[in-house]
Amino acid sequence: MKPAPFAYDAPRETAQVVELLAKYGDDAKVLAGGQSLIPLLNFRLARPDRLIDVTRVPALSNIEPRDGSLVIAAATRQATLERSALTAQGWPLLIEALRYVAHSQIRALGTVGGSVAHADPAAELPAAFMTLDARFHLRCARGARTVPAAEFFVSYFTTALEPDELLEEIEVPPLPGGTGYAFVEFARRHGDFALGGAAALITLDARGMCRHISLTLLGAETPWRSPQTEQVLVGNPPDEQNLVEAAHAAVQGFEPSGDIHGSTEYRIGLAETMALRALRRALDRAHTGGRPT
Amino acid sequence: MTWTARLQGEAQPQAADEQPSLHLGPGRVIGRRIQRLEDPRLLTGQAPFVADVNLPGMVHAAIVRSPAAHGYLRTIDAAEALGSPGVQAVLTAKDLDELGVGEMPVHWLRPGQRNVSNPILATDKVYYVGQPVAVVVADDAYAAEDAAELVSLEIDPLPAMVNAEEALQPGATILHEEWETNLLAEHIASGGDVDRQFEHAEVVIAERFQIQRQAGMPIETRGAAATYDPLTGELTLWVSTQMPHLVKTDICQVCGWPGHKVRVIAPAVGGGFGVKEPPYPEEIVVCVLAKQLARPVKWVEDRREHFLASVQAREMTWDVELAADGNGRILGLRGRVIYDVGGHASAQGIGVPIVGTGMMLGPYDVQHMRVHILGAVTNKVPAGAYRGFGRPQATFVMERLVDELAARLNLDRAAVRQRNFIAPHAQPYRNALGHVYDGGDYGRTLDRALRQIGYDVFAARQAEARAQGRLLGIGFVTFVMEAGLGPSEQIVRGGHMTGTYETVLIRMDPSGKAVVYCGSSSQGQGHETTLAQVCADRLGLDPERDVVVVLGDTATTPYSPASAIGSRVGMVGGAATFLAADRIREKLVKLTAHLLEANVGDIEISEGLAYVQGSKDRALTIQEVATAACLGSNLPDGMLPGLEVSETFDPPVSTFPYATHAATVEIDPDTGGLTILRYVVVQDCGTMINPSVVEGQIAGGVAQGIGGALLEQLVYNSDGQPLTTSFMDYLLPTAVEIPDIEIVHLQTPAPDIPGGMKGLGEAGTVAPAAVLGNAVADALAPFGIRVTTLPLDPDRLWRAINRRGDGAS
Structure with a gap:
């Protein structure tokens, strides 16, 4: 070795x-x-x-607010993001996701951009950024461009990055006040790659109806953002029956690959459970004003 | 991870915690919780491991391994590798043949066994992915690995056989063509008249059980470093092994070298668990190369290689039947077990299922059994020892059957066990296969464990949880194991071609301090501490200040054929230390009586003093007596000078430690995730030399058992390619997965062993798979599921609960 x-x-x-x-x-x-x-x-x-x-480039290790957004330079260590007060205040979903990323020793070295660019289908940060509608700023000698999360993840371990391109920054837009969030996952041991997991955001309107929903499952070819879930819930009351229906809708078309740790069938069943648990927890937090519970 | 311990004294109600710190003397140091003497060195990184052996001019070996599971090895082209920067040599089977180097011996032989030795490097055929084919030596490990990639192997592939049961079917691909079968060896473990019992049985439980391939996975991989002195012709090998003396014996035998010119040292070793029991080809190769190149050679196995080339274990398929009467009284057990041997016999042959099956009837008074053991070769890594050595599998099978029997008869599981236990007054008890147990009260451990875990209130809790959709279960298992094997005569007759005695040499010099030399090695068990305690106990010394234990160096320690295997060092090494120290004490007493002009019968030794009983003013320090003994003047008539004693202890019998383990679990029906709520162990291992060491051994064993029950599985695809070659895929339990382990001790001293110790090291691993299997079956009882296959992973449990596919059964 x-x-x-x-x-x-x-x-x-x-x-x-x-x-x-x-x-x-x-x-x-x-x-x-x-x-x-x-x-x-x-x-x-x-x-x-x-x-x-790239870890010796000071400009690539930084977390800062920019026009209400959170901007994370790509080589920022995961542990730095995990302990960032700015992130905790505005984007606590990221911190909840990071708690599932391997172990503290690995997060002390692992970088935010490294995880995104590696694009492991079971990784937590890509799913969290997908849920948060993050934008990835790429740079190369030919110029700079910005790619939304929905277009960045192409396939297993494959992203929109060209061979000469560097992922420079990740920009996470602000969330509406009172947005409830949740990241849940299930692995064979704590810190292992997830067998299933889900990230969710729920914003309610003044009448308590779902105004905005974002749900991403991890474990398939790319982070799986489910439009069906949004259709089931947006404009409707987030009652238990609707959450169950939304979780079920989330796995329609979701195709995780099976391996020695879990069959495809199991992973789909698990994903539905994770989706429901994420929606329930996000809803609880939406009811308490988006505060951690 | 933490664990709590309670001590329930039986024959010696010594609450070790309550001992005053300075009160040294016979019976006062054995049983005390002193801190492990080796730990400061190990915990501060000061202990040298094989990888730390660096010598001037040292070169590094990399092993070229078979990429194919099965095939004819046509050519090995090393030309490009030899031209690679820094490369010193490439070695193949042909070179070994020319040097007159023989084959690796198999140490466990059964009548009719089809291979008794194995090539060091592959000759005309390869039998598993990872089999050593060639060795590249270069100036550093990087250059060696770069060049190893350049050795080109031409292999004509053959179909891979990865299932031991299919391997025994007619028409199966044959691995070793000269055998004309894939059956390595077989054995029938039989006693009584079992078929007759089945004729009049009211209940027969028939079941098929499958236990997956696992491995011991020590944190330190294997490794070997050798240096040869051409002037003296002496070879020194540092090797990460459990058996330095056997490695030396094998080197001398395989290479034809004289024993007095070979020295083998097991330095600090980071775990063994049976994986480092057998001598390995790489260890021989490193010695041969050191001699040929006249330069020190080092090879340190990497983790990927460890998954490809160190013995694996546990894989068995059982088809068994249990006969009982309508009251749950067990009448007999019969069936068949197929053991997956891997590509060829490891040093242990089919010893693992023989040992496992030997104690399968455990604590039950049943005199009729017959199990046909078949060892079949497959295109996988050879299978050998892993802590527990067949007992975890046999216990899983037997204890699942007992739970199923209770369920069939709608009887309480504990009551069925109590009904079948061997009564304490029936001890010593001869089991169906002729093993004679050395005493114990099995029912008492079960009662104690059930009380500890709250069995009487659990059913109500479980019903309440079920009403809320939560799945709780409880499982418990009582087992007896044969540990610390003996006598040598019987063990060798059983096919294990090494004796099981231990010799201990104790030297005391004029300072009055003692050095204990024992041929066993330590892989972290705490032998330095426990043997020092035994020696100090007999000599009135302080184990921390006055005793040093030397292990694992063939040049300084007495020959030890079995070394650190079979849960034997505390028991057999402890007994030999006990006897040797007593002989030193005898001499000190005689000499003191002479010097003080007192009667021998009046002399006592404790607290570093030798004195006349009742008058401590008539005293000499041990140092003064030792000085006199070493000076050699003014000795009593007939006494020779010096204080050096060697004692060999060959156990007249094995010991039979026993325990009950009990656990409660919760299963999440939506994820299949299992959480262990509580885990209780009630263990009787005879006299405890150091309860803290005992608890560490139990906790570590239980953790490995839990890993095997829930997480660990070595997987091969149909081409024989291993799919688990890193810790990302082979999941060891971590502290997060292991609950607090609550340990309760009973102490029934072994009647035939000086000191009264029973073997303990493997005991923790024996029950967890059975306990968790029973707990899962209990939790999933509403779904009518039979738990017969390991591991109990979330996919399997989820499918069982959600009635998809083959689930848990």
Whole structure:
């Protein structure tokens, strides 16, 4: 379990990262926290010629408010986001999701952008960002562009990132006041990749009807944002019967792949349970003004 | 993880916690909760492991392993690898043959067994993914791994056989063609007239049980480092093993080297659990290379290799029947077990199912059984020892049958057990297979465990929970195991080609301090502490200040054929230490009597003093007596100078520790997730040398048992490719999954063992799968589910509850 030989760059400026990516493209791989990439290298399942370490670039490790949004620079450590007061205040869903990301030692090294760019189908942060309608700011020598979450995740371990592109920042828009949130998941052991999980947001209107719903399941090819769930609930009362129906609607078309830890059939059943539990918890919080319960 | 312990004294009601800190003497140090002497070194990272052995000029080996599960090995092309930077050598089976190196011996032999040794490196065929084929040596481990990739193997693939039951069907692909069968060996464990019992049985429970492949998974992988001195012809090997002396014996036998020129050292070893019981091919190869290259050679297994090349365990399929009368009295057990051996015999042959089946009737007074044991080869990693050694499987099978019997007759599960237990007054009891138990009160452990866990109020709680849609269950199991095997004569006659005695040498120099040399090694069990306590106890010394224990080095310790296996070091090594220390004490007493001009019968030894009973002013320090003994002048007539004693203890019998485990669980019907609410152990392991060490052993064993019941499974696809080659897929339990373990002790000293200890190390692993299987069956009783297959993972439980597919049954 020793990696094949590789060259290593540790630039200090984003511009240098972009230059190196332009120069080496497919032959290079961005190294962030290394919590997935290093094991892949050690198993020799990945063997890039060159690693570009982005964790030495100060501008890529930062959390700040911008026009009401939360902006997370891509190489920010997951533990930093988890302990961010700004995030806790406005986007507590992210913190609830992070508690399920592996273990504290891994979150101390793992980065927010690394998880997003790696796009593991069972990962928590992609599902959370999908639920929050996050926007991903990408940069390369050819210019910059912004991709919404719904278009960023393409397939298993595949995103909209081009070989010469760097994920620079993640922008999370503000939530309406009183939005209830929840992230729930079930794994064989705490910290394992989830067998099933769901992220939910519920905003109620003045009459107590569902004004805005966002529900994402994890574990399929890409984070599975269910439009059917939104259709079932928006404009309707969030009673138990509607929540059950919405959770059931959520798994229509949801296709997780089975493996040695759980069959597809089980994972669909579990996803429905997770969806219902996330909706119930988000609703409880919507009733208490979006405060953590 | 934490655990609570209560001590219920039986023969020696010594509440160890209450001992004054300085009160040393016979009977006062054994049983005391001192802190483990090895821990400061281990916990601060100061203890050296094999990976820490670094010598000038050392080169590193990487193993080229078969990528195919089954096939003819046609050619090995190492030309490119030899040209790779830093490469010193590439070794194949052909080279070993030219050097006159033989094959790895199998240590456990049955009549008619089809292989008694195995090639070190593959010759003409490969039998499993991971089998060693060639070895690349380079200046560093990176260069070695880079070059290992360049060794090109031409293998003509053959269909893989991954199911032991199918392997025994007519027309199955044959692995070892010269055998004309896939049956490695078989054995019939039989006693009484079981068929006759079935003729008049009122109830017969017939069931099929499947236990999955697991492995011990020590935190430290295997490793070996060797150096050879061409001037003296001496070879030294550092190896992560449970059996340094047996590794040495095998090296000498396989390589034809003389024993006095080979030294094997087991330094600090990070867990063994049976995985490091057998000598392995890599250990031989490293020695051969060190000699050939005249440079130190090191190989440290990585975790992926560990999943491909270290023994795996537990996989068995049982078809069994239990006969009983209408009152739940068990009459007999019969059936068949197919053991998945893997690609070829490991050192243990089919010993695992033989040992498991041997005590299958456990605490029950049943004199009729017949189990046909078949060991079949498959294209998987060879199977061998894992803590518990067949007993967890046999206990799962037997105890599930007993619960099903109770359910069939609508009887209370505890009552059925009590009805069948061997009565304490019937001890010593000879079981159906001829094992003679050494005493114990099984019913008492069950009563105590059920009281601890609140069995009498559980049914009401369960009914209340069910009304709310919650699934609670309770399970309990009482077992007896054979531990610390002996005597050697009987063990060798049973096919295990090593004795089971232990020799301990104790040296005292003029300082009056003692060094205990024992040929066993330690993989974290606390042997340095427990043997020091036994020695200190007999000699009136302080175990922390006055005694050092030396283990695991063949150059300094007495020969130990069995070493740290079979739950035996505390019991057999402890007994040998007990006897050796007593002989030193005898000499100290005689010499003191002589020096003080007193009667031998009046001399006492305690607290570092030798004195005349009743008049402590007539005293010498142990140091003064030891100085006199070592000086060699003014000795009584006939006494030789020196204080050095070696004692060999060959256990006249095995010991039979027993326990009851009980657990309550809750299952989430919507996720299939299982939570263990409480876990209780009531254990009798005879005299406890150190209750804290006993509790650590029980807790660790229970944790491994829980892992095997709920989480761990080694999976192969139909091509024989392993799908679980990292800890991402092979799920070990962590502290989060393990509940507090509540431990209650009983102490019935072993009658035939000096010190009274019974083997303990494996005991914790034996019951958890059975306990949790019974608890799950109880929780899911409303669904009419039979729990027969492990692991009890959430998918399986969810499908059972939601009536999809094959579920738990």
